[in-house]
Amino acid sequence: MNVFLNKWYKNHALVYKILLFVVTTLFIVYLFPKTGKFRYSFEKGKPWQSENLYAPFNFAIKKSQEEIKKEQVEIENNSLVYFDVTTGIKEAVLTDYSARFNQVFNDSTHFNIENSVLFKKGEALINNLYNAGVLNLDYNYADDRPVILANSNKVQKKIQYGHLFELTKLREHVENNLGNAISVDAKKRMVSIFFDVIQPNIKLNKTLTEKALEEELSRVSLTRGRVEKDQLIISKGQVIEENQYDILSSLKSEYESQIWNTSNYNWVLVAYTLLVALTLLMLLLFLSKYRHEVYLNNTKVTFIFFNIALMVLLTTLVINFNSQYIYVVPLCIMPLVLKAFFDARLGLFTHVLTVLLLGFIVPNSYEYMFLQIIAGMVTILTVSELYKRANLFISVGQITFIYIIAYFAFFVIHEGQLTGLKLETFGLFILCGLATLFVQPLIYIYEKIFGLVSDVSLLELSDTNSKLLKELANRAPGTFHHSLNVANLAEASANEIGANAMLIRVGALYHDIGKMKNPTYFTENQSTGINPHDELSYKESAKIIIEHTLDGIEIAKKYNLPDRVIDFIRTHHGTSLVYYFYMKEKAREEEVDVKDFSYPGPKPFSKETAILMMCDSVEAASKSLKEPTSTKINEFVENIIDKQVESGQFLNADITFKEIQSIKKVLKRKLANIYHLRIEYPE
Structure with a gap:
């Protein structure tokens, strides 16, 4: 059991990466559309680019949605309407x-033959009226709409x-039928009578x-006609007219539904899984070979995989809602x-792999991938300093412009003309650009969730008016000044060497903020001439x-x-000695434990931490130079850094001798600039 636990502990990072790899692969495959992928691309009015196409199986030609809707509307306008007769x-x-x-x-003047x-x-x-039937409401049906009248006797x-007669037309109907032979007064009385007595039946x-x-x-019927197996559907170079387009669309639909509704379903699922796994494996291999520091950090690997899965999820949701809005997804955020x-x-490598994955689920995949890869390249090439807001706005404008230019070119290639160009699509690209501006708050959110640090946060931390640096300047002004000099160096x-x-x-x-606890024990803060180390042993001073x-x-x-x-802070002294007190103790005692005078480490493990160690040592020691000259400074710098190299302080850092x-x-x-040295001319 202990052996198993030890192996698990030693390989837990690798086990985590495997689990992350499997979970991400399955999640992306789950998001993929539950249909097969038709191998041919086609458009109405364009030539068929592939070889002669023969029907691989028997299938029905499906009616278009417009045809079905037209038939349904016709039926709705002509179907029987049933009325009950009371x-x-x-x-x-x-x-x-x-x-x-x-x-x-009832008055005597009206009792005459005319009244009769x-x-x-x-x-x-x-x-x-009642031979035809009187309606209770106006139902707004067409006059030629067939209706069935049925009474309680099922007649x-x-x-x-x-x-049928509508009550709203009663006045007009009565007046027209009575004619002009009767007086106006009699006609009004008759209309009044009819309004009182007529009831709908x-x-x-x-x-x-x-x-x-x-x-x-x-x-x-949802279909019209059939295509038999091995029947020629379309020849190479033939223009795809409406009839051929309907047949090809029917074949595509039938092909995809057959794949996922037969025993081939599992094989297609396995094929998708293999392709997604292969893509993610390429990313892991890239990290392992060229970004090993990132590869070793599981949090960073998780962060990269999370962004890929997030972009696939957003794109899938948009496609399920309406595929016309596909270009609203701000893929360049990644x-x-x-x-x-x-x-x-x-960033570019991951972006390209993500676009390849999205090619499985988006319509017009080649056009989509071309646009997104070009946009990703422009993103990488144009955004230099993300923490500068002006740079971000300029880059987003350039990305949007590239989208519009590329889409325009594709449209002209496909259509051969400018008529029919949809300006709404350009609006979608502008929305995509505006959504890309969300990258600033998104970076802040990611920093809090994953504990990462971006240039934006570094810029904020470099502000010398921050609370911590102000406290350092007040409590240890010499250390603060030393830190500023080291930062510049x-x-x-x-x-010079292309580091961050x-x-x-x-x-x-921030490397010396620990000196705030006992500032007077460090020479740069001793302004009174009193050295508290005089009252301590060398070992205590070193501690x-x-x-x-x-x-x-x-x-x-x-x-x-x-x-x-x-x-x-942890590595700027590595495992070096507190040399001054070590030599003092060694002069007093023959046997001295080196550990009591050594920093705990670790040694610098990156170019940046190695550079800081060199600059910190050189700047601190330069205060002891008396009457500095160019020769003295050159020898001084060489000696300090060579000692660090000889003691193996840079063995773990990815830095070369050059x-x-x-x-x-x-x-x-x-x-030389700090000490204002001039060229030494011969006397």
């Missing part, structure tokens, strides 16, 4: 009419909707009507983020000097400084 209404209305007529025309004729006209009009009659049967419509719609935390090469050295100048400057500013690195780590953690900055020589030259030149 019996007995006509007889009741006639009875009410007779009574009402007698009331209205008028009564009969009204009675005939009522009979005509049905089929007529057109226009034959027909009402829509919604249930039967909807059921009839559903039955009609269910009989709509190379920007990776460049901010790592470097341009890693280290930054110049980093620029911003990171090393911040590391230099206080050594502990400033541990105190610095404690203070840095208290102020939440990033680990990359704390590394400079780079060390370049750093020496920078330090010699800078120190």
